[in-house]
């Protein structure tokens with residue numbers, strides 16, 4: 001279960017720069033309206049709220065086959081890669097270096113940087129590799145291009161068996177990957193209404209979870225609990241409503257449009273990256289939006305905190321605290337003659353990281369910088385599922401307050417179309433002309 005402490009967002013604690021309880025209360029009607037829309041699944045994009053109840057047997061089946069191989073390679077980008085990457089790095093850190101590692105080594109190729117692909121290929125044996133191609137649309141150039149390359153490579157290496165090494169995770173009806181699946185390649189469905197950045201709890205993330213030995217049902221169980229909590233109609237007891245209202249009001253009334261997500265756990269660093277896509281693509285449109293800022297504590301205390309304390313008053317910091325790190329190291333009784341070290345003797349690393357987190361919250365508050373803290377008991381599949389679902393609901397609610405559609409991404413699509421034009425895809429000739437014209441203009445300002 002997740003806890004939210006927002007005292008350092010409130011006027012009662014940080015003074016004028018905080019928000020009054022009264023102002024929050026004035027959002028009750030609007031927030032409950034938004035909640036009603038979610039409950040009634042008013043928009044197709046809300047299909048993600050049904051994911052916790054999906055049947056995972058086909059995911060488990062596919063994972064069983066993939067686990068017999070030595071390597072697992074995931075091809076995808078954006079929402080088709082950030083979720084699985086977060087699951088991998090949060091739940092099986094240093095996965096490929098583990099001496100006790102069971103199951104395949106895992107690689108995620110989420111870009112079309114050729115040198116990265118070369119490095120990945122140098123680290124695995126293609127003959128012993130299973131490949132998960134993830135694309136909701138089935139037509140994203142980056143993913144499709146790397147799929148084509150890997151397919152040919154595998155075919156050259158193992159012949160006809162190559163097709164059996166792929167699992168295509170895609171729309172159940174549309175797109176080229178679905179067509180290939182209907183010709184016999186193994187596949188998993190991403191439900192129609194579930195968009196890329198809301199898809200982590202679909203087969204997009206669940207297959208990677210199972211391949212690395214994580215029970216996907218645990219992720220879903222955590223999401224179910226978040227569903228109960230985030231869709232509860234009591235404003236003050238619903239952490240998703242309170243958090244969304246705080247983010248929105250801080251931007252509207254205080255000009256705080258940058259949201260720093262600051263987990264005090266290396267394993268949650270990629271959770272910040274996952275959140276960044278969710279927040280940016282869902283909320284940034286029509287001249288509106290909130291800017292996410294990925295971070296990690298304590299590391300960024302020594303890199304960014306100066307700016308957050310004394311720089312422009314445009315940020316809200318959200319701490320992500322972990323109660324139990326499930327590991328600890330006592331700081332031994334050595335070098336006691338040095339003052340800078342003696343006070344640490346007999347304490348632990350978990351004690352230190354928690355102290356740093358608490359101290360940073362207060363230091364920011366003392367400087368009048370609003371911050372809130374989300375606490376999870378530990379980093380496991382259950383609580384990660386809970387966190388994913390929580391932030392998805394917070395995003396939809398914040399989108400409602402801002403008056404934007406949190407499920408589309410028109411500008412991502414435009415970039416995709418211009419690339420199609422440049423790469424010669426049929427039907428996108430006018431897009432190519434646009435890029436060429438822009439090139440001419442750009443050349444005037446080249447030094």
Ligand code: PA5
Nearest residue numbers: 078079080135136137140196197
């Ligand atoms: O959230 C989104 O919809 C996007 O960021 C997509 O995830 C990304 O563009 C990849 O698209 P696709 O899964 O269709 O390949």
